[in-house]
Amino acid sequence: MNDLLRTWLTRRSRAIAALVVIAGVLPFFAMAQSSAPEPSNPMPYAPENAPAPSTPSSPNQGLNPMPDLGSSAQPPEPMNSTVDDERLPGETPEEAAARRERWKKIEVPEALDSKPFDEEAEAGSSSLHPVDVERRARVSGVSSDARVQFVGNASIPETELLEVIQDQRDNMGTEGLTLATADDAAFYVAQYYRRKGYMKVRVLYRIEGARLVLDVDEGELVRLGNVVFIGNASYDGTKLGEYILGPTHERKSTYKDGLPFIRADIDLGLQRAQGFYRSEGYPYATISSSFRLSRDGRSMDMTVTVNEGPRYLLGPFYFEGNGRLSPDDIQKELATGKPIPYSELSINTLQRKVEDIYRNSGYYTRTVEVKVAKPKGRKSGALAVTFNVEQGPLYRIGDVHVTGAKDIRSEFVEKRFRRMRGHVYDPRDVEDTYKRMVQAGLYTQFVIEPVPRPDGTLDLNIAVKEAKPREFGIYGGYGTYEGPYFGVNYRNRNFFGSARSFEAVVEGSARGGKAEVIYLDPWFLDTDLELKSRLYSMYRYEDQYSKIETGLRNDLSWDVDRYWRVGAFQWARQVNILQSDIDEQDLGPTSYFANSIGVTQTYDRRNNKANPTSGYHFTTSFDMANSAIASDIEYVRFVYRSGVYVPLGKVVLAFGAQGGLISPIKNSELPVDERFYLGGSTTIRSFAEREMGPRDRSGNFIGGNSYMVYNAEVIFPIWGDLKGAVFADMGALYENSGDFLSFNDMRYALGAGLRYGLPIGAMRLDYGWNPDMRPNEDVGALHFGFGMAF
Numbered sequence: 001m002n003d004l005l006r007t008w009l010t011r012r013s014r015a016i017a018a019l020v021v022i023a024g025v026l027p028f029f030a031m032a033q034s035s036a037p038e039p040s041n042p043m044p045y046a047p048e049n050a051p052a053p054s055t056p057s058s059p060n061q062g063l064n065p066m067p068d069l070g071s072s073a074q075p076p077e078p079m080n081s082t083v084d085d086e087r088l089p090g091e092t093p094e095e096a097a098a099r100r101e102r103w104k105k106i107e108v109p110e111a112l113d114s115k116p117f118d119e120e121a122e123a124g125s126s127s128l129h130p131v132d133v134e135r136r137a138r139v140s141g142v143s144s145d146a147r148v149q150f151v152g153n154a155s156i157p158e159t160e161l162l163e164v165i166q167d168q169r170d171n172m173g174t175e176g177l178t179l180a181t182a183d184d185a186a187f188y189v190a191q192y193y194r195r196k197g198y199m200k201v202r203v204l205y206r207i208e209g210a211r212l213v214l215d216v217d218e219g220e221l222v223r224l225g226n227v228v229f230i231g232n233a234s235y236d237g238t239k240l241g242e243y244i245l246g247p248t249h250e251r252k253s254t255y256k257d258g259l260p261f262i263r264a265d266i267d268l269g270l271q272r273a274q275g276f277y278r279s280e281g282y283p284y285a286t287i288s289s290s291f292r293l294s295r296d297g298r299s300m301d302m303t304v305t306v307n308e309g310p311r312y313l314l315g316p317f318y319f320e321g322n323g324r325l326s327p328d329d330i331q332k333e334l335a336t337g338k339p340i341p342y343s344e345l346s347i348n349t350l351q352r353k354v355e356d357i358y359r360n361s362g363y364y365t366r367t368v369e370v371k372v373a374k375p376k377g378r379k380s381g382a383l384a385v386t387f388n389v390e391q392g393p394l395y396r397i398g399d400v401h402v403t404g405a406k407d408i409r410s411e412f413v414e415k416r417f418r419r420m421r422g423h424v425y426d427p428r429d430v431e432d433t434y435k436r437m438v439q440a441g442l443y444t445q446f447v448i449e450p451v452p453r454p455d456g457t458l459d460l461n462i463a464v465k466e467a468k469p470r471e472f473g474i475y476g477g478y479g480t481y482e483g484p485y486f487g488v489n490y491r492n493r494n495f496f497g498s499a500r501s502f503e504a505v506v507e508g509s510a511r512g513g514k515a516e517v518i519y520l521d522p523w524f525l526d527t528d529l530e531l532k533s534r535l536y537s538m539y540r541y542e543d544q545y546s547k548i549e550t551g552l553r554n555d556l557s558w559d560v561d562r563y564w565r566v567g568a569f570q571w572a573r574q575v576n577i578l579q580s581d582i583d584e585q586d587l588g589p590t591s592y593f594a595n596s597i598g599v600t601q602t603y604d605r606r607n608n609k610a611n612p613t614s615g616y617h618f619t620t621s622f623d624m625a626n627s628a629i630a631s632d633i634e635y636v637r638f639v640y641r642s643g644v645y646v647p648l649g650k651v652v653l654a655f656g657a658q659g660g661l662i663s664p665i666k667n668s669e670l671p672v673d674e675r676f677y678l679g680g681s682t683t684i685r686s687f688a689e690r691e692m693g694p695r696d697r698s699g700n701f702i703g704g705n706s707y708m709v710y711n712a713e714v715i716f717p718i719w720g721d722l723k724g725a726v727f728a729d730m731g732a733l734y735e736n737s738g739d740f741l742s743f744n745d746m747r748y749a750l751g752a753g754l755r756y757g758l759p760i761g762a763m764r765l766d767y768g769w770n771p772d773m774r775p776n777e778d779v780g781a782l783h784f785g786f787g788m789a790f
Helices: 002-011 013-033 093-104 110-114 158-164 166-175 179-195 237-244 246-251 263-279 327-334 344-360 410-418 427-439
Strands: 128-130 147-151 202-208 211-217 223-230 286-293 299-307 312-321 367-372 381-390 396-403 443-452 457-466 470-479 483-492 501-509 512-521 530-541 545-559 564-580 591-604 615-625 635-648 651-664 706-719 722-734 747-756 763-769 780-786
Touching: 147 158, 158 166, 158 179, 166 179, 179 202, 179 211, 179 263, 223 237, 237 246, 237 263, 237 299, 246 263, 263 286, 263 299, 312 327, 312 344, 327 344, 344 367, 344 381, 344 427, 396 410, 410 427, 410 457, 427 443, 470 780, 591 635, 722 763, 747 780
Parallel strands: 147 211, 223 299, 312 381, 396 457
Antiparallel strands: 128 202, 202 211, 286 299, 367 381, 443 457, 470 483, 483 501, 501 512, 512 530, 530 545, 545 564, 564 591, 591 615, 615 635, 635 651, 651 706, 706 722, 722 747, 747 763, 763 780
8 A cells, every 4th residue: 555655646746746836836926916915813912812893884885896786685694605625516515525535445456557558448438537536546558649629618718728738738748648637637627617707617527549528517607796895894895895806807807797706716805805904904804705696596695794803003103222313303204194004014114114214324234123012902092113223333335346247347346336435334325326337238137245344344245247238129110290110229338348338220210210329438537427429310301391410419417316417418410401391581591500518407206217107307408509619500598398297096197397498699590490399299289290389471380489388187097007098288389489488379288098008108199189279270189109298
C-alpha cells in the first residue's frame, strides 16, 4: 500500500504542486484586486469582548443588480453560507461526507497501474464516468494524439472550453489519455461552468479509443435576484454593492440580462465589504449572507446582514521619546482635514508619516513606535495615539561610490550627487537627482543604498546597469488638422561617450515635412542647468499660405525645485512664404530673418502630466526680437497657459485659461506666420483649426495680435480607461494687441467627447457646437487628437 501511495504521489506531483501554488497565490490575488483592506481579527489592543450585535434596522434601500430590488420583505430562509469546494452540484453535505469516507477505503490494484492498455480490444467500446467518481490510477499505453469532443455545450463555445483544459490536453499529448486526465478535464469544465452561473451543471466523460468525449448537461443559468440589506446604518446598499458585486463585474464587464449568481465571487465580495467596514474604523464589523432559490430555479435572492458594531477614530496625538522636532509641526503634517478611522492601515500610515518627517530632516536611523489607547466600554469614540520616537543621530551626506559603470564613467554619476556632500541628508533631494538620471534613459538599473557611518555621515552606494545607448524608432498617427503623419527617428543617449543625447528625426504629414537634429545636455558645464539645441528645416502648408522655415533654437533651463522650472532661450529662423491667398496688405513680410531671445517659467503640480486628474499648472513665456540682434522684424510677445484639475470622486472638473499678445516695435510690420490663430482641439472647439477670428476682404483668416481662451470640462468614467466629457469654451482673437483682455466679441463652444487613456496622453474625440453661428461659419467642428485639451 505504501508503494502504491508513493507511486500515486509521484505521478500526481505536478498537480499537487500546482494546487499548492494556487492555494498560496489566491489570497494575495484577492487582496490585490480588493479596493479595501481585507477583514482581519480585531487589533491586540482592542477590547477583549466584541460589542453585542446591534438590533437589525429596517432594511434600507439596497443595490440593484437586476431591475427589481427587495426592500421590505422578510429575509429569505438561509442556505448554508459556507462554500464547500468539495461538494458536487445537487449533493447534500451528508452525501459529500459519505463520498469522502468512500474515497478513504479505495485501494487501486497494482495490476491496473502496470497493465498496458489494449487499444484494439477497447476500440468501439465506451465507459461513462460521472465527474464525481473516485480518482483512478493512470492507464498507460494510450495513443498521444488524443482528441477532445464536447457534447451539449450550448452556452459556451468549444474553443473557450478547450482553453480551460489546456493542461489536460498537454498531458494527453505527452502521456496519453488516462482516466485521471479525463476525470480532471470534466472537473475543470464543470468548475468553469459554475463560475459562469450554471449551478446545476453536470459533466460526464467517456473514453472512446484515443478520443475524450465530455458530455455537458448545463442546467439552468442561475442569476442573482433581489438583494436585501439589513443593519447597514452607515453605508447604503449601493456603496456596499460596489464591493459585494465587484468580483462578478470584474469577471465580465457587462451582462445582457443581469448578473449570474457565482457563489465564490459573492463570498469574495462579502470579504471586501467587511474589509471596507474595518478600514473605516469598525474593527468588529461582520457581514453574513443567506440565499433562497426562486421557484423556477432561475434566480437566487440574497440577504446581506450587517453587524456594524462601534466605530473608533484616531486622535489626539501625543509624542514621547527623544524626538527634537516640534510636535505642533508634526501635528500639521499629520492633519488630513477629516477624521482618521481606527484601522491597521491608518495606524501604519501615521507611523510612516512620522518616520518620513524625521528621515526628511536628516534622522536616517530614526525609529517610531505607535501605541493606541484601548476603548472604554462598547461605545464609539476617539482613541488617543502615542508616538514613541527615537530619532538617532543627525546625518550628513558623505562619499558617493558607484559600481557597474562601463561605457559611462563612474565620475559622471558621482558628480551629480557630489554637490550634496556635507549637506543634511534629505531623501527628497536624492530622489530628485535620481529621477533626472533615470529620465535621461542612460540606465536600466539605478539603485541607491544609503550607508550610515559612525562619524555621522551617510555614504551613498550606487549600483548601476547601463542601457543600450542607441535606438531607432518608427512612429505614426492622425490628427484632424494634421491628417496622417509618419516619422522615423534615431537617438544616441551616450553621444561620443559624453552621457549626452543626440537625436535625428524625419517626419512627413498631409501638411508638409520636417527634418531636425536635437542635442540635449541635462548637465550643462557639469551643473544643474539643462541645454537643449534644435536645428531644423521644414516645409509647411497652412490653409491660407505655405512656407519654408529653417532655424536654430537653444533653450537653457533650471529646475528651481520639483515643481518649478525657469529658463531662457534664443531662437533664430529664416522664413520664406511661398504662396498665399491672403490679400497683400494683410500678408506682411514674405521673406525675413527673425532672431529673438526670451524667458520662460513653468509651475506644475499635476499628479500626472499625461493624464492629470488633480493639481494645476501655469506656464508663461516672454520673448523679444530686435534689430540689435540682427532680426529683420521687431516685436515683443507674451503668452500664458494654465489648467486646474479638481477630482470629485471618479469625476474630474477641469478648467483652462490661456492668452497672449504680440506687439510690433516701432513701425515694424508683423508677418502672417508670427500671429496667433484660434479654433481647433485646444482652443475654441466649435471652430476648425485656425478658422476663427479676423479675415481679409476675400474671407481668408489672417490671424490676430492678441487672444484669450477659457475652457471648462467635466470628465467622467464610462468603462475602464474610456471616459466621457462635456465641455464649454469661450474666447476671442483680436487684430490689435491693445484689445487683449477686453472681453469683446467673445465666441463660444458647447460639446461632448470621448477620452481614452494612453501612457503618452489621452486619445481625444470631441465635437463642439457653435451656439452663436454667423454667416459663412459651420454649425460645429469634429476634432481628433492626443493629449489634454489644456
